[in-house]
Amino acid sequence: HVGDYDVQRQMLAIKPYYLGVIGSRRKLAFVKEKLLADGFTAAEIDACHAPIGLAISAVTPAEIAISIAAELIAIRAKREGREKSRYRKP
Incomplete structure (x- = not known):
């Protein structure tokens, strides 16, 4: 999950038009929690298409x-x- 978090964090920082994420609800929740702690907003994270x-x-x-x-x-x-x-x- 940490590798997925690293990639999503880097991609969110460049604000792509589309970002799709593969994963279980558990993994998506784990990554979202870490991204929120990094200062990303819930709206930024929820704009990701997950699961893709x-x-x-x-x-x-x-x-x-x-x-x-x-x-x-x-x-x-x-x-x-x-x-x-x-x-x-x-």
Whole structure:
């Protein structure tokens, strides 16, 4: 978990447009706690896409890869103003 924390801390510092994180709820909570202690805001941390990928009940590696690719496409479409209304989060 410490390695994941180090990478996320470094990436948050440069404020990327998209940051996806793989991990269990336990790992994500561990990393979030350490990032908060480092001075990152909850909003900055919550802007990370975690766990990465769209919630399509993916199980196999191929399905997980598709869910991640789909999320990247959706994020790009939103940035370009092409987001479909039925996919917008409230």
